[in-house]
Each structure stands twice: as C-alpha cells, then as structure tokens.
Amino acid sequence: MPMSSSHSPVTTMSATTNCCSSVRCATWGCSAPGDHAAGRSGAPEPPRSTRRVRRRICAAYIRRRTMPITELDQRLTGQIVLSNRTYERLRALTALGTRFPGTPGERAAQRFILDELRAAGLDPTIEEFEHLAWERGSASLSVTAPVTRKLLCISLAGAPSTPAGGIDGEILYLGNGTPAEFDRHKDAIRDRIVLVTSLAPRQECSPPRQCHRRTKYGRAVQYGAKAFLFMNSQPGMLPQAGSTRQNREGEIPAVTIPFEDGEVLKSLLKAGPVSVHLEATNRNYPHTTGNIVAELPGTDPDHVVLVGAHYDSHDNAVGAIDNGTGVVTVLELARLLSESGVRLRRTIRFVLFAVEEMASVGSSFYVNRHRDHLDQIDLFMNIDGIGQQGAKTFDTQGFDDAADFILDVAKDIDYEMTIPNPAFSGDSLAFVMGGVPTAAMKGSKLRSLFGHQNLSTGEDRGWGHTSADTFDKVEQHALHEAAIIAALTLIRAADHPTRMARTRTKAEVDAILRETGMDTVLSFMQWPSIDVRPKE
Known part of the structure; x- marks a missing residue:
C-alpha cells in the first residue's frame, strides 16, 4: 500500500513479477549500476555478465511498476546491507557475556543499549520494575539403580532447591511430554521423577505452547511429580536452559540434561526401573531492573506503533540468536529512522524488554503499567530470535485484521509471506492478552532475498538456550x-x-485463547502472575 505523500515516491516493478523484487533491486544496487550491495558487505562480486543482466531486469522492473514505493524504502534497504552495522553491533553485544537478570552482563547491556539510542539522537528512558530474580547454585544428578553413574545437569530457572540431602526417586519417561502422553500416564506420575524431551512435535502440539517446557512442567506439578527432568532433543552435550514459572518460585525441583545423558536414561529404562538421586541449590531474591524505551514522534501523538525485543539471555549463554539479533535489529531501525529525518503519522516507540527469559516478565510489567493507554498502540512488532538463515514472515497471533495488513505489506514490497498458526510465544503473549494487535517476526520456508533456505523444523530451539x-x-x-x-x-x-x-476486548481475547487451545496452556503454566488484561 502507498506511503503518504510526504515522501518522494519512485517506481519499481510490478508485484506480479517474480524475477526481481523492489527489495532485491535495492540490494543489488540498481540505482548505481555495477555497485553490488552484497559484495560490499563481504560476499564476492558477481561476474560482470550477471551484473549486466540484473541491471536490465531491474530497469524493466522500474518501467513496469505502477505501485509507488518510497525513496525511504531504498535508502533503508541499502544502508542495512552496506553499513553492516547490525552484524558488528551484535559482535559487540555478545562480547558482554550473559545478560541474565541480576548479572553484571545485564547492566552492561543496558548501558550498551542506552548509548546506542543516544548516539542515534534519541532520548531513552528506563521504566523500572521490581521482580523475583533467581540465581543458580549447584546441581547434581546421579543414577543409583540399576547402575551408578553421574549425569550432567543444571537447574531450570525459577526452580526451587531440593531439601537438604536431596531427593531420590524412580524415573518415569513421558517421551516428548505431549498432552496425550501426560494424559495416558497421569495416574503413574505421583511421586515419580518425570523425564521429557524438549521437542514440540507439530502434529501433537497445537498451539505449539501445548508442548512448551513450562506447560510440561505445569502438567508434572499438577499430576504430583516429585521432580522434573528436561532433556535437550539436540545432541552436543548441551543442557537447554529455560524457566519454570513467571515471577515466582516453582513448586518442584527441575533440571535440564543434555541429549546424550537423556539417551543413557532411556536406554536403562528399556531394561527396567531406573532410580536417581537429585540435589540442587538455588536462590530467589528481589531485583530491580527495567525496560528501555525511546520514541520517534509522529504527526499524530495519539497513535503508536511499538517495535520491541528482549535484551536478556539465559545465564548459560551469550544469547546471540536469542535475542541479540532482535536487540541489534531494533537498534538499527531506531538509528536509521532517526537519522533519516522523516516524520511518519504514528509515533514509533522502541522498547527493549528485560527478563523475557523468566516467562515474559518485562513485557508483562510494561503492559500492566500502560493498561490505560493500550488502545493507542495500533500494532506491536516483536523481534525475537530472527538471526537464522532463510526468509521471514510474521505471526499475527490470531488477529485477522493484523494478518491482512501483513499480507498487504508483502504484496506491496513483492516479498512472499504466509501467516503461520499462532504461537503466542515470548513477549507477544503479554500484548495479545492486553488486546493489542501483534505481529511477531518468524522464520519462513519461502523464498529468501539472499537465496538461503530455512532448515529449521520449528519443533525445537536448535542452539537456543x-x-x-x-x-x-x-x-x-x-x-x-x-x-x-x-x-x-x-x-x-x-x-x-x-x-x-483494532484493539480487542477481554471477551474477544478470551475467545482467541479458547479457539486456539491457549486457555488450557495458560492454566497449566499458571500464567500470567502479573495482570496484563485490558481494562474494560
């Protein structure tokens, strides 16, 4: 759809042409023949014959296009690729170490973000809040029967310590921890130590949060498990971190183990019962942190588009993909739009959220704090974990009018997108619960600008956590x-x-949750513990 007349339009080729998109023309440097944008950023310069063909394609594209696209589009696209600021900024951010709440890395990340926003000419503030922080202590897991063997483990965030001397129990393996697997064995769970994988198979987990770690933990708690073992489904001797509850301590001890040690337990279980001994010490404490907010004013101050990303990571990771990529993308958007001098209709609010990895605490406090003004947010764009190769799209969380807008954008820029089934993940969920139209960037299997394929199944986190x-x-x-x-x-x-x-009412949000099965998920997660519902 056309931009406002306040920007100088140029023409590009028809949205029905598949050989080149308006985005590709800018990336190929069509406005400056022979200047290959990707080559400047490190990729090899294509042969002269290839550049000649590309220029002819783009020239035809420009002649045939009837839908206007602004100079701002081309300027932003070219600067993103040519400056390579996002990538170098990510290198600097990850060098700070873990950004887990309460660590020196969290404070260093806050300073980094504030400095970047100020350098872009913005005036950022920190909206502080106090939450229940968590600090990992020691954890040990040992097989005691039918053999003796030590296994690698770390506690899940928010999990309590074991009683003095630890706990002993018999393992009950529930596969991927799907609703069906829990239901089949619910009478056998009490006083057992439940073992599940981190996998969320698409056919059995709709919405995907039915097989989220916190949902599996919640089911184990409700059915009376003594402890919870979370096995990474990806090899590499890598425990996969994660949280148990939002802003409160979990009910039962919980640890994560690597794929290889999980396979040891599964192999032993084939021969008969397996018993283990678990010890863990962790600490909860009050901690003050904050969401970082900056604005680029629009001509209509009563309407806002909010674009956000969480800046924390787990304490076992520097969080490059999750979510350093989102942080540096939001910072680059802030820099480019601020330096462009353009003033659009709506105010653009950039928010870097704290404590997402502890069940979206920062975004929940943000929604709670702004409950009287949520109807001013016309759209929330969430940028989280987007650094893996392949095309991109947006999950509009069951908001059909937001989906229509995204598909209109895709047509306008000649970039193929389809809307996935709603996942309700990360910071998106707090805004959905508040009735705010939401679009969360996701990976896609469709055509990529740079010819790369998305190889992820979407059923697990890969390197994440x-x-x-x-x-x-x-x-x-x-x-x-x-x-x-x-x-x-x-x-x-x-x-x-x-x-x-449009903003949804509480009743309309409840209808979306029921239709997608998220109401059941939230009951097992016992989420939220922070009030994020819209005021009626």
Missing part, C-alpha cells in the same frame, strides 16, 4: 534480511492512512 548460542551461529545475510523486512513493515505500519487492526 544453550551455551552454543554464540555470535558465530548468526548468519550475516539472514540478519540483514530480518532488518530489511522489519524496516519496510514498520514504516508502512507507522504511516498507514487508517488503523491497521
């Missing part, structure tokens, strides 16, 4: 692609002539 979520795992061009699509979507949302999607 492990010590292997490091800078080298982020694909440079995937980060560029995410920033480009986020930028082009953001400016269309901010300058849309009418409201893209």
